[in-house]
Amino acid sequence: MERRKLHAQGPEFSRIIAGAWRWNLSEASVHHLIGTSLEQGITTFDHADIYGDHGNEAIFGNVLRGSSSLRGKMEIVTKCGIKFPSAHRPSSWVKHYDTSREHIVWSAENSLKTLSTDRIDLLLIHRPDPLLNPEEVAEAFTSLKRSGKVLYFGVSNFTPTQFEMLQSYLSFPLVTNQIEVSLTHHAPLFDGSLDILMKHRVAPMAWSPLGGGKLMESQSSVFAKASQYKATETQMALAWLLKHPSGMFPVIGTTKSERIVESAQAIHINLDKQDWFEMLKIVQGKEMP
Amino acid sequence: MERRKLHAQGPEFSRIIAGAWRWNLSEASVHHLIGTSLEQGITTFDHADIYGDHGNEAIFGNVLRGSSSLRGKMEIVTKCGIKFPSAHRPSSWVKHYDTSREHIVWSAENSLKTLSTDRIDLLLIHRPDPLLNPEEVAEAFTSLKRSGKVLYFGVSNFTPTQFEMLQSYLSFPLVTNQIEVSLTHHAPLFDGSLDILMKHRVAPMAWSPLGGGKLMESQSSVFAKASQYKATETQMALAWLLKHPSGMFPVIGTTKSERIVESAQAIHINLDKQDWFEMLKIVQGKEMP
Amino acid sequence: MERRKLHAQGPEFSRIIAGAWRWNLSEASVHHLIGTSLEQGITTFDHADIYGDHGNEAIFGNVLRGSSSLRGKMEIVTKCGIKFPSAHRPSSWVKHYDTSREHIVWSAENSLKTLSTDRIDLLLIHRPDPLLNPEEVAEAFTSLKRSGKVLYFGVSNFTPTQFEMLQSYLSFPLVTNQIEVSLTHHAPLFDGSLDILMKHRVAPMAWSPLGGGKLMESQSSVFAKASQYKATETQMALAWLLKHPSGMFPVIGTTKSERIVESAQAIHINLDKQDWFEMLKIVQGKEMP
Structure with missing residues (x-):
């Protein structure tokens, strides 16, 4: 598995990242998914405080606590700032955001506890x-950087002006913007x-890199060349993202070991430029101008 | 009344600003509105050369001439650059803009005369x-800065790229962009x-901060919590803007003394974060993603 | 004919530029069009590798080869990066772009050969x-700059973020962005x-400056003042662009000598500000706010 830095002063991650969004599973299942990921060279795991209604970090953390050698083999990303009504957060009565100093620090420290770790590699x-x-x-x-509790910082779903505004207040670089991008959601390539990330020498993380599977259902001709590449449709969709010069890190969201193995192999596919544009033409419904 | 600088190298204004847009009233009435404003700590008055078909500056200026102590207690903002067909400007036959050097200087000097003052605090x-x-x-x-005729400069209704383009030609900072923003017109929070103003450490002025009163008529549920805050709907609408971290200066447009008093009190309302998001949810018709 | 630099460190061009997009004509005809252009002071010629299905550079080059004094009297712009299915490019099976190092260098060197010249003044x-x-x-x-094969570099049809992104990787300035702008396509004045070009002190080149002639057919009232200026509709359309403070260089696309002469004379028309806004009002269907 290729490894790469998100930014010259940022962390080195595996190019394919395992997302724990849907890992509200048994500890045994999560342990198995972690093991499969690491075997494939996928060492970076993407969390958020809210995933699994605030439960997934704890399941993951219990696995780490029970298997002390795991933490040293991985990098952990987590997020903070969204609050919504939940039995686990009874003080919220409307979905809202909280990026106050107090909440960010509290949320990061809470993630450290639930993840059973002494450091978060990247907080978004x-x-x-x-x-x-x-x-x-x-x-x-x-404050979190000085205490060593969080090593690097970034954002998610920010627009270009929001990214540059926040960056202008920091004395160290934001090392990523995790955004939705896929063959289904290709607007970020043009908008x-x-x-803006390439201008700042910052690599994007790509969430929902398969576009929620919508393409597979409705526009399968986009994958017509899969057999020539000896690739699956999933691998073609990931290879299409990996070809982009911004150096995207796709965050895969699967709960199945075999899909992790399948996704990891996408790293070896180098799409031909014309095949790449043909796929873009199909999803856009028109050729480039 | 809170006072704050628009920019570190800018003027200090009252957080609520009295707009003279509709003050085409008798001198006695304008004198009364000025008095009420000052009593409330509202010391900043927002004009434009064209308000009241080029007449409002003169009415205001006549009040200042008749009451020599007033000028020292206030800051005056005015604007230039719009020309439209009018009996008072017979040379214009189509609405157009004029930001030539000659017209800006002429307009500022004309405003000095009509306002009966020796300095404009802020020209937009x-x-x-x-x-x-x-x-x-x-x-x-x-030229206007060197002569002391205008102390600070800004723009109004500029887009982010227009703001940064003009700023790049100036050796001193633009200290504001006066834009339309309100619960009705909330696009500027996201677009x-x-x-861009926060990136430049520049505070916005907010025109039409009540959204022309449209909300009060059609979506009054947005103010459901008013009684809990012991606030009026107007105060809730202003408090919603004042909560924004850009440090907006709302420009109120009323011609009634009692509404000036009412608006000034909005400064004391600190909306709860969840109430703020609930109001946004109602005006957007959907919750945050 | 006015001459002007595209950028302080860029080339000096004639303000009106002759576009060779449709010059897939006989060598005699192209020779005549070049002669007429030069007589009018139009010394800058705009090409692309693909114009005339990859044929127009060669026709132009044959004229230069047959008339050795011509090259020294002109500046040549050409472009690279588009590939499409064509009998002359059998390796392309889908329209796509190629901005790889290899292709840019190959394309520039190929343009040198087909244009029969030892230097390209500006490559886009x-x-x-x-x-x-x-x-x-x-x-x-x-590499192309060091070898002297290309003197200056720019882009075409780039958005503001694309322009600033690429510029951030270069140690010398991009000297233009050639974009579509006209009375028909006036969005660039506001979007x-x-x-962004004015911020970077870079002059635009304007392609399709007459808007494909659509205006002349459907909204001829926009040219109501033509007779007062003793101008043709074409001249009015060009004068409208030339008035813009960005210092646009219109690229005219005609294949007729008399239209080159007609267009060149537009340089002498200085539209009155109100006439300019009246024309904008007509094409926008509304006056300025």
Whole structure:
């Protein structure tokens, strides 16, 4: 598995990242998924405080606690800033965002506990908060960085102006923006989202890299060349993202070991430029101008 | 009343600003509105050369001439750059913009005369002019600054790229962009308009902060919590803007003394974060993603 | 004919540029069009590798080879990066872009041969390539610059973020962005496309400056003042662009000598500001806000 830095002053991650979004499973199942991922060279795991209604970090953490050698073999990403009504968060009565200094620090420290670890490799602001006070975020990040509790910081779902605004308040670089991008959701290739990251020499993380499987159902001709590459449709969809010069890190969301193995192999596919544009033409319904 | 600088190198204004847009009233009435504003700590008054078909500055100026102590207690904002057909401007036969060096200087000097003052605290380009020549604007601003006729400069209704383009030609900072923002017109919270100002450490002025009263008529549920805050709907709408981390200065447009008093009290309301998001959810018709 | 630099460190071009897009004509005809252009002071010629299905550069080059004094009297712009299925490019089976280092260098060298010249004054990336690797483009440009084969570099049809992204990888300035702009296609005056170039002190080149002639057919009232200026509709359309403070260089696309003469004279028309806004009002269908 290829490994690469998100930014010159950022962490080195496996190019394919395992997302724990849907890993509200038994500890045995999660242990098995972690093992399969590591065997494939997928060493980076993507969490959020809220995944599995605030439960997935704890399941993952219990696995780490029971198997002390695991933590040293992996990098952990988690997120903070979204609050929604839940039995586990009774104080929230409307979905909202909280990027106050207090909440970021509390959330990171809470993630450390639930994940049974002494450090988070990368902490992301989960969504652009219209009430985001950049000075408070900078204070929270700086405090967490100094204490060694969080090593690197980034954002998720930020627009270009939101990214540059927050960056302007920080004395160290945001090392990623985790955004939705796939053959189904290809707007970021044209709307500036990827340009701005390339301008800042920051690699994107790509969530929902298979587009929720919608393509497989409705536009399977996009994968017509799969057999020539001896690849599956999933591998073709990932290879299409991996070809982009921004150096995207796809975050796969599967709960099946065999799909992790399948996805990891996408790293070896180098799509021909014309095949890449043919796939884009099919999903856009028109050729390039 | 809270006072705050628009920019570290900018003027200090009252957080709520009195707009003279509709003050085409008798001198006695305007004198009364000024008095009420000052009593409430509202010391900043927002004009434009064209308000009241080029008449409001003169009415205000007549009040200042008749009451010599007033000028020292206030800050005056005015604008230039719009020309439209009017009996008072017979040379215009189509609505257009003029941001030539000559017109900016002439308009500022004309405002000084009509306002009966020796200085304008803040001069804004009223609208983004597609024929704006940034070198000419820079020359006009520099000349007016050196002569002490205008102390600070800004823009109004500019997009982020227009703001950064003009700023790049100036040796001193634009200290504001006066834009439309309200519960009715909430796009600026998401489209980069406020981000870019926060990036430049510049506070916005917010025109039509009540959204023209449309909300009060059609979506009054947005103010459901007003009684809990012991607040009126107007105060809730202003408090919603004041909560934004960009540090907006709402420009109220009323012609009634009692509404000035009412608006000024909004400064004391600190909306709970969840109430703020609930109001946003109602005006957007959906919760945050 | 006015001459002007595209950028302080860029080439000096004639303000009106002759486009060779449709010059798939006999060598005699092209020779005549070149002669007429030069007589009018139009010394800059705009090509692309693909114009005339990859044939127009060669026709132009044959004229230069047969008339050795011509090259020294002109500046040549050409473009690279688009590939499409053609009998002349049998390896392309889908329209796509190629901005790899190898292709840019190969294409520039191929243009030198077909144009029968030892230097290209300005080379443009024809379209924003979603697979554009800015480091490769920077290597290709640097190599071509060092060898003296290409003197200056720019882009075409780039968005503001694409322009700033690529610029950030170069040690010398992009000297233009050639974009579509006309009375018919006036969005660039408002969407940031021209602002960003003015911010970078870069002059745009304007392709299809007459909007494909659509206006002349459907909205001829936009040219109501033509007779007052003793101008033709074509001249009015060009004068409208020339008035813009970005300092646009219109690229005219005609194949008729008399139209070259007609267009060149547009340089002497200075539209009144109100006439300019009246024309904008007509094509927008509304006056400015």
